[in-house]
Amino acid sequence: MTALVEVENLVKHYPIRSGIVFRHDVGAVRAVDGISFDLEQGETFALVGESGCGKSTTARAVLRLIEPTSGSIRFEGEDITTAGASRLRALRREMQMIFQDPFASLNPRMTVRGILREPFTIHGLDADGKVEALLNMVGLLPEHAGRYPHEFSGGQRQRVGIARALALNPKLIVCDEPVSALDVSIRAQVINLLEDLQAQLKLTYLFIAHDLSVVRHIADRVAVMYLGTIVETAPTDDLFERPSHPYTQALISAVPVPDPNRERARRRILVSGDVPSPVNPPSGCRFRTRCPKFANELTEAQQQRCIDEPPALVDRGEGHPSACHYAEARELV
Amino acid sequence: MTEPLLSIEDLRVHFHTDAGVVKAVDGVSWSIGPGETLGIVGESGSGKSVSALAVMGLVEVPPARYESGRILFKGRDLLTADDKERRAIRGKEISMIFQDPLTALNPVFRVGHQIAEVIQAHEKMGRIAARAKAVDLLGEVGIPNPRQRAREYPHQFSGGMRQRAMIAMALALDPLVLLADEPTTALDVTVQAQIMDLLIRLQADRGTAIVLITHDLGLVAGHADRVLVMYAGKVAELGTIDDVYYRPRHPYTLGLLKSLARMDQRRSDRLQPIVGQPPSLIRVPPGCPFNPRCPFATDICRQEMPPLEPKDGPDHLAACHHSDQLALQQSPAAS
Amino acid sequence: MTDQAVPAAPPVGEVTLEAGASGFGGAETQAAAVGGITRQTQFGNVRRRFLRNKLAVVGLVMLTIVFVTAVFAPIIATHPPRAQDLNITLQGPSAQHWFGTDELGRDVFSRVVHGTRIAVTVGLASIFLALVIGVVLGSVSGYLGRAWDALIMRIADVFFAFPLIIGAIMIILVVGRGVAPVIIALGLFSWATIARLLRSSILSIRESEYVEAARSLGASKWRIVTRHVLPNSMAPVLVYAMVSVAAAIVAQASLSYLGVGVPPDVPDWGNMISSGQKFFGFKDYLWFFPSMAVVFTVLGFVFVGDGLRDALDPRLR
Ligand SMILES: Nc1ncnc2c1ncn2[C@@H]1O[C@H](COP(=O)(O)OP(=O)(O)OP(=O)(O)O)[C@@H](O)[C@H]1O
Ligand SMILES: Nc1ncnc2c1ncn2[C@@H]1O[C@H](COP(=O)(O)OP(=O)(O)O)[C@@H](O)[C@H]1O
Ligand code: SF4
Ligand code: SF4
Ligand SMILES: [Mg+2]
Ligand SMILES: [Mg+2]
Secondary structure (H helix, E strand, O other): OOEEEEEEEEEEEEEEEEOOOOOEEEEEEEEEEEEEEEEEOOOEEEEEOOOOOOHHHHHHHHOOOOOOOEEEEEEOOEEHHHOOHHHHHHHHOOEEEEOOOOOOOOOOOOOHHHHHHHHHHHOOOOOOOHHHHHHHHOOOOHHHHHOOHHHOOHHHHHHHHHHHHHOOOOOEEEEEOOOOOOOHHHHHHHHHHHHHHHHHHOOEEEEEEOOHHHHHHHOOEEEEEEOOEEEEEEEHHHHHHOOOOHHHHHHHHHOOOOOHHHHHHOOOOOOOOOOOOOOOOOOOOOOOOOOHHHHHOOOHHHHHHHHHOOOOOEEOOOOOEEOOOOOOOOOOO | OOOOOEEEEEEEEEEEEOOEEEEEEEEEEEEEOOOOEEEEEOOOOOOHHHHHHHHHOOOOOOOEEEEEEEEEEOOEEOOOOOHHHHHHHEOOOEEEEOOOHHHHOOOOOOHHHHHHHHHHHHOOOOHHHHHHHHHHHHHHOOOOOHHHHOOOOHHHOOHHHHHHHHHHHHHOOOOOEEEEEOOOOOOOHHHHHHHHHHHHHHHHHHOOEEEEEOOOHHHHHHHOOEEEEEEOOEEEEEEEHHHHHHOOOOHHHHHHHHHOOOOOOOOOOOOOOOOOOOOOOOOOOOOOOOHHHOOOOOHHHHHOOOOOEEEOEEEEEEOOOOHHHHOOOOOOOOO | OOOOOOOOOOOOOOOOOOOOOOOOOOHHHHOOOOOOOOOOOHHHHHHHHHHHOHHHHHHHHHHHHHHHHHHOHHHHOOOOOOOOOHHHOOOOOOOOOOOOEOOOOOEHHHHHHHHHHHHHHHHHHHHHHHHHHHHHHHHHHHHHOHHHHHHHHHHHHHHHHOOHHHHHHHHHHHHOOOHHHHHHHHHHOOHHHHHHHHHHHHHHHHOOHHHHHHHHOOOOHHHHHHHHHHHHHHHHHHHHHHHHHHHHHHHHHHHHHOOOOOOOOOOOHHHHHHHHHHHOOOOOHHHHHHHHHHHHHHHHHHHHHHHHHHHHOHHHO
16 A cells, blocks of 8 residues: 555644734634644545544645645645646646535535536536436436535435545545534435445545544544644554543543443543633643643653643554553543 | 423424425424433434424414424423413423523623523522522533633633533523433534533432433433434334333334444444435325335335334333334344 | 446435335435425525515516606607796696696606606616626625735725715716716715625635635636626625615715706706705695605615515525
8 A cells, every 4th residue: 555645744824813904913823733644545544533623624735725834745745735726726636525514515506417517617528428427426316417406405415515526536535524414314325425435436535523433434544633733543443442642532432322331331531621722722732731641640740741741643552653641542432 | 200290292383384384393292200311312303402492482483383282391281371380480490401502692791690680580589699699500510710700701601611601591490301402512522521421410419300302322322311212203212211222113213223333333344324314394204204214114104104102111112013023123232 | 537437326216115124224325315305496486585575576566667667758758858838837737747847847747757767777877887896896805805805995995985975976076967977976986885795795605615615626716706606695796786776866866956967957856856846835746756756766676675685595495
């Protein structure tokens, strides 16, 4: 396996501006603050974390829908952060996106046919017969082509969005919470569709979600994000069975499972308070203000290290990288 | 089950719209006893919220119409009671929290002030005493610096804190029943765990009965005593969580449990979705509403609505002509 | 997608399953039945919602009357509008002269009918001009942003700060009286709000996921603006323009009334009200009928504009 995408030290800061006449920066939202990961050809790599931790920002930077502040993104070895407009246009055929909100991601004034022809028109390709093939591929009917988005249910709209992403035969698809907005009974249909398409078309997925259950099912590898950084990354089963970062542990323990006996037996690791603002993240380890380990298990000297020294994302003998000075695997599910 | 505190009997709430009659709640019955937690699950539009709003008298009439049914609180029917009696019960004995706390909190008043007002509306209490109680309540629901926070406005609170403030407001009058409509859907899982932990603690202290409305089957498994599964405005199944999760007697319940991705299990081959999609409540299929999606459906299912009947035991009800066939199925919840 | 094998997703419509299947793991997992969703076109929806609004329908009828009158003015009018007859000056309404005659013996009814032409022409043409300016500047401002946005919005502020009438008078003082100067003057002082409205609606639509989707497909800026942004942001602008026509008609009449609008011999409601007011208190029909014509036309545009706004708002489905 070779890496399709290599992200290195990606940083995206959104400046906070102030002043009406003389606008000046008064700070920055540190949405993504130095993250690195690789996407292997044909795999599903999941980014998980709570809202605002920088998942969508990362996704959009990888597709260069936003300009990263610094860092490099290589697609098939080529640094795309420096690609010019025409090169970028050509690259667009290789990477596509599926959006979270099936109601907001389709132009309400275009028919499904218009929506699905657009990728071909933009790239000067022949669209004959393509719309029907795409609809068939995502489990819709040819006669759906003449309809407007509002005439479809959420699940069907999401299929249209998937069809649009597939149109140009891309290698990489970034899925930003593709099933979060769907009903429970529809979710599984769309997940299966994504899996089938991946097998048939050899797609690579960057899969963004906050629902850990879906991630466990669909992902090959997972990275957990907190306040703009990756705190732990591992192959999926490894992460769920031996999480070693206190945040990952809290996250996993907080997800309820639909099994009453198991729920009664489970122990929750509660974290206190809310996520701090990404404008002023805490010094040292960003999770320390909420970390149950920091609060309950560490000596004062150990705590001082969490406050002073940002923990590196390295393997501390737990089998996979974890950004905690005192990483220690636990079994939680 | 002890004597019910609040019960709904054969409730039908229909909305008369231009497009047709939306049968949002169509013959729903459930009850809840003191200190109990009843989970209500079902997909979007299945009538969960409308049935709770009906209890609170928050369904707008028109477009809505109560076609039939009773809502009994301690034996008194809220639908026929006079205004004074209703006001005394709703808000004081029964209160409600919502998915989006911003809709329930008034943006232009300080949080403490709003809670104090709720208290004064129902209890003879001076302004200062009410304010002090509001601060105590904010402290009780885990808001740090309650004194100072009481003087802030809702937008100054984070999502989790707003939900806490709304819970404080709902509990201000020590209600016997708390209707919680997707109280954690808008929150991150770690904050959801905090809020559920808070609700359980308060329930243990005060013996409040909680109706927990959600679409998360996991949340119900961990927190409810009994669960009601709704489909297309009707009750599909009702029973203890062990009965419903381990011995489901309605194909919809079974289908939901089978379709879930599980965080606690290694990857299975494929998910097993329920085919098709939920019906529009304007055109519910004749017979059993689930029949177009049901793998067990036969002719009778397309003709006759199955009655909600006891299965296995008196407290496990399901509305299905063929629930005996499900007894042979292994429930996916048991692991 | 060129010559890829299309995966074997079963073609599905309404899904029916065989009874007694052993669970839910059917092959139909990709089935997306289209149950219960009726075929409705966007236009059909808007029309249905519009026609449901009684006031809007009344407005539509009023506007139809106005337009028919404007087009067929020479046929509807009973007398030539400029024909003077000094023998019958200042006569009250009669079978001969339905709205009476003015101090030069001209038939008031015929002048009101012909005045419709001026009002409608000036109203529509000036707002059309404002739309052209407003849409171009608003799109540039909203879509290109940065320095363009700042510059255009400051200019808009200047135009916005001037009362319509005062601004128009200034222009007319420079270029002189006449129908065309009035149209230009009113257009120049009406585009600012249109540009602002469009800009703010573009700003929100620019952030929408479907615009992002188009960007991720590699669509050019031009394509994004013309295919995605403008079609979705024009609705509030058109509604506003509809109501602005009413404002322009009032302004047009006011300019004439103040003696700086169209030349005095032109049959125009503002002119008629202005000369009629001399007889306020005893020959009230002179100013009453043209005033009613203004009110009638203005209400027509306002009712229709209001109805359109509600009909175009998808939240009020
Ligand atoms: N004011 C109203 N007018 C018309 N229909 C309504 C109104 N309020 C609710 N409905 C309809 O009643 C049905 C049930 O709605 P309800 O809000 O109870 O669903 P729910 O189960 O709570 O769904 P969700 O999970 O999305 O909250 C839906 O079809 C909804 O569209
Ligand atoms: N355009 C923007 N301007 C300013 N801040 C932004 C912008 N987009 C995102 N952010 C901020 O960046 C952080 C990460 O956002 P995002 O990547 O969307 O999070 P996630 O997808 O993980 O929920 C959040 O604090 C968010 O408020
Ligand atoms: S480094 Fe310290 S504060 Fe950070 S997660 Fe580890 S123990 Fe907690
Ligand atoms: S009654 Fe028939 S259609 Fe309905 S759930 Fe039971 S088996 Fe399925
Ligand atoms: Mg996001
Ligand atoms: Mg609801």
